[in-house]
Amino acid sequence: MARVRLEHVTKRYDDQGEIVTAVDDMNLDIDHGEFICFVGPSGCGKSTTMETIAGLTIPTEGEVHIGDREVTNLPPKDRGIAMVFQNIALFPHMDVYDNISFGLRLRDYPQDEIDRRVERAADIVQLEGMLDRMPDEMSGGQRQRVAIARAIVREPDVFLMDEPLANLDAKLKVHMRTELQRLHKELDTTIIYVTHDQEEAMTLSDRIAVLNSGSLQQIDPPLTCYNEPDNLFVAGFIGSPSMNFISGTVGESAIETPNFSLAFDPATVEGLGVGDEVTIGIRPEDIYPGEFRNEIRDPSSLISARVDILEPMGDEIFAYMLLAEGETSMDQKQTTNNQLLMSIEPDSEIQEEEDIEVAIDRRNVHIFDSATGDALVHKLEPVGSDTGVTGREAESDD
Incomplete structure (x- = not known):
């Protein structure tokens, strides 16, 4: 043998x-x-x-x-x-x-x-x-x-x-x-x-x-x-295009990032507490245009974004989005925290430079320890209603 x-x-x-x-x-x-x-x-x-x-x-x-x-x-x-x-x-x-x-x-x-x-x-x-x-x-x-x-x-x-x-x-x-x-x-x-x-x-x-x-x-x-x-390395290496990574801080009922909140109960993860630094991992195929939010079994709040670049791939389109205003010029710094990559249907009518809303399928969200890179959870537990809009639109409403 x-x-x-x-x-x-x-x-x-x-x-x-x-x-x-x-x-x-x-x-x-x-x-x-x-x-x-x-x-x-x-x-x-x-x-x-x-x-x-x-x-x-x-x-x-x-x-x-x-x-x-x-x-x-x-x-x-x-x-x-x-x-x-x-x-x-x-x-x-x-x-x-x-x-x-x-x-x-x-x-x-x-x-x-x-x-x-x-x-x-x-x-x-x-x-x-x-x-x-x-x-x-x-x-x-x-x-x-x-x-x-x-x-x-x-x-x-x-x-x-x-x-x-x-x-x-x-x-x-x-x-x-x-x-x-x-x-x-x-x-x-x-x-x-x-x-x-x-x-x-x-x-x-x-x-x-x-x-x-x-x-x-x-x-x-x-x-x-x-x-x-x-861990973060395997998550980023396996999958093409790569997983989205966004840094966040654990709150009492959500993970807070610079541009949106993701409903989350820290009690569901042993050893994780309020104030801990984590990294959210989201595959491009687990992000959806806002109009499809009601078709997601456990959707996040709507997140406002601006479409930066579209890459038609034949059977899908990769939409590179910016979550913060003023980051569209080539000479300005872009970080993983203000970018999202979404995979959409090839017949989508989304256009570059368009302001849109997107939702994340919470069932497939990964959470990693920012210090060690180790995976903490691969599927968020349902937390009830998670509605509303976060990001650029929410700021404009204030």
Whole structure:
């Protein structure tokens, strides 16, 4: 069984006298047959973690287990793994058959076994009839399938894939994502996949491991990371476009922000009290134009805003809104506290520079501790009627 475990794995480098921690006390337990994606910003440690599993990097501390063996100090060839890299790196002077079978021929496999494995791999990745082609006669997607077939013939316990789709165009990426899902079902083996593209992670994986600054932030199924992020980093990284964040202070019956109040009972969250600083997290799809407020099961008060920029995306429009007057010029400072991003229907008649009212679906509001960044709650409890208008319109009525 190709279970993969990392136990307190740490990797430090000496960078011209400065000690840099690339991976910090990493603990992971990946079951046989799982598809796990490592995601995070550049430099977060995801590739170093992958290289540690592969044996390309030896950890400073900790242990690596694959199956029932500790492999921390074993070379890559003895770990039962196969890798697919961002750089496809096919031999340009060899045809597809020779590229796929190269590793087997180096290990002196019998010719009939090589033929069997190459034919099976070519069938899995749909390269039938192409085994005599040269790499320069193939598309990018076909060459990537050759690289995957070259890994399949090894019949490894674990596949390690380091951003294998990064160099493909958008349409081909979508196609290859489907191919990888089909491949995973066909092979029923463990796949560990590194990507900075959260869309790939959300669509491909059984679980996502979110990394930042060498530390594991959260490892959960994609929708859990999306709907119940453990902290501000995961909440901001998972989801495109990103979650809105607004700083606020807990009051007796509401969270007060510089531009609106959000009804909230602090007694519903253990350890939270009046005067505490929190951060409100709101997904763009959980903000609605005011005319739809009555269709929201637990709406906030109406919030006045001015539409700044509209971005039509085909199936939706992203509306960037400003909550405070006088912030529309490019030379004036804008902060997260006076901006909101809302996702609206493509047939919406909302226009740029228009003053509108919006409402928030309180059922999907997230509250984070501003000091630690930890999540406190992912759904606000109903508090009864929460009507009225806050923001620019309320100020104009005074």
